[in-house]
Amino acid sequence: MKVIKYRNWEFEVNLELTKRTYANILVSGAETCACSDCKNYVAYRDKVFPEEILNLFTALGIDYRKEVEITVWEARPRGLYHIGGWFHFSGKILSGKNCRIPNDVGDGYTLELTNIYDNFSIGFTEGNDLTYFNEKVGLIQIEFAADIPWIVNSSLEGPQK
Numbered sequence: 001m002k003v004i005k006y007r008n009w010e011f012e013v014n015l016e017l018t019k020r021t022y023a024n025i026l027v028s029g030a031e032t033c034a035c036s037d038c039k040n041y042v043a044y045r046d047k048v049f050p051e052e053i054l055n056l057f058t059a060l061g062i063d064y065r066k067e068v069e070i071t072v073w074e075a076r077p078r079g080l081y082h083i084g085g086w087f088h089f090s091g092k093i094l095s096g097k098n099c100r101i102p103n104d105v106g107d108g109y110t111l112e113l114t115n116i117y118d119n120f121s122i123g124f125t126e127g128n129d130l131t132y133f134n135e136k137v138g139l140i141q142i143e144f145a146a147d148i149p150w151i152v153n154s155s156l157e158g159p160q161k
Contacts, residue, residue: 001091004059007114009096009124011060011140017090018061021133025066029130030085037072040152041083048146050117060089062142068130073145080119080147084111087142088131099123099143111143119147 004011030038030045041048049057049064057064070085100109100123113121127141 003094004056006056006059007096010094011089011124012091012094013060014090014138015061017133021090022061022063022066025063025132028066029068030070033070036152037081037083038070040081040150041070041085041148043152044148048120048148049144050120052116053120053122053144057087060091060142062087062089066132068132076147079149081150082145082147084143084145086127086129086144088128088133088139089142090133090135090138091140092138093124093126093140096124098125100125100127111145113143113145121145 001012002015004013028042030041033039045065045067054064064087067085067087070083073082073084076082097112097114099111099113101112102109111123113123115121121144123143125141125143126139128136128139129141131139131141133139
């Protein structure tokens, strides 16, 4: 286990297991989907993550080209689309804010992500939604949100409704 510090967080990471898991993924979640939202994300993926986040992913053993899931939430001004997605790593949060906030009725939650740059936010929580990992316990789910332009073929008319 390795301890990784990032901003106000500190994580214990099973780096070898995380690297090995990502090395075994042949196709990302977005690449398995035929919708125009995912096609647009994949086309723009190399520009989504700030260098600071790419460095964090490398330190955690995560391949940024192998996201679990992508969703488009809404169209924004200036032709941007607000998207979200997530990754996992094996480990635990030693300190720092949990981004998953339970709602009042107890059967759901909201995400409270931390703004990194004007168009990118991130958060961390225990979770295993659609994970690539064989062992479903001891995982940290990295949630992210970003605003990205629509760049794929104009015949694909923006996000799916």
